[in-house]
Amino acid sequence: MNKVKLNVNEIEIVLYKQNEEEYISLTDMAKYRDSERTNYIIQNWMRTRSTIEFLGLWEHLNNPTFKGIEFDAFRIESGSNSFTLTPKKWIESTSAIGIVSKSGRYGGTYAHKDIAFEFASWLSPTFKLYLITEYQRLKEIETNEYNLEWNVKRILSKTNYLIHTDAIKNYILPNKNYEAGTEWLTYAEEADLLNVALFNCTAKDWREANPELAKKSMNISDIASINELAVLSNLETLNSEMIKDEVNKKDRFLKFREIAKYQLSILNEKDFFENIEKTKRESLY
DSSP states (O other), rough: OOOEEEEEEEEEEEEEEEOOOEEEEEEHTTTTTTOHHHHHHHHHHHHHHHHHHHHHHHHHHHHHOHHHHHHHHHHHHHSSTTOOHHHHHHHHHHTSSSEEEETTTTOOEEHHHHHHHHHHHOOHHEEEEEEEEHHHHHHHHHHHHHHHHHHHHHHHTTTHHHHOOOOSSSOOOOOOOTTTHHHHHOOHHHHHHHHHHSHHHHHHHHHHHHHHHHHEEEEEEEGOHHHHHHHHHHHHHHHHHHTTOOOOOOHHHHHHHHHHHHHHHHHTTTTTTHHHHHHHOOOOO
């Protein structure tokens, strides 16, 4: 099982990926309420009418083999004092796929992330927020790892070309003071916002300063170090989030400038290729 552990309020919660879908351990999550009676906590949640209706709706939307008649029977019974429901009974009776029971070392009850977040709401709204925050942190790590791997492959794929052409022996980085005035930000494209933050020049500035390289369809990223490409990848991810939050260009630029300087100072002190191998060895999935 390809897995990773989320740490939520000092509780380790296993998450695994199957067929591009993510499942989170309800058993681990239930420890937030009672570490000794996790099965009881899950069954208590499953016996409520709102839970049954949510599970049924999720299955109807995602599972073509879901048994609707059996679901209706559970829905009618739900809420009564005598009604009980276990994950195993739910799965066997309705052919559900949103909840999974596993045995072995990482055994327990797992649920698709949509359902797991619903369970978290029932446990505690506060716990749900902590869980979502930790989950989003994981997604950011994965995104940066993917972008970093792509950038590493990109720069290495150009190695033979550069060796054979000697195209990159001499280049110029324009040195302009973009912080003195911010009028340029009004018309700047998003890519140049990042270029100036990291390289202190726009793509156009670089092409004008390096016309011979520009004729060979090279750009500023082609002469960047692998550390600079890593930082650029991080800035692209951050920029996407800040745009969603409607942060203005000036504030974004100043923040990117600060982050670029800090991250480069850290990366330049380390053996970057050694770090890549470490990342590969400690792959999340």
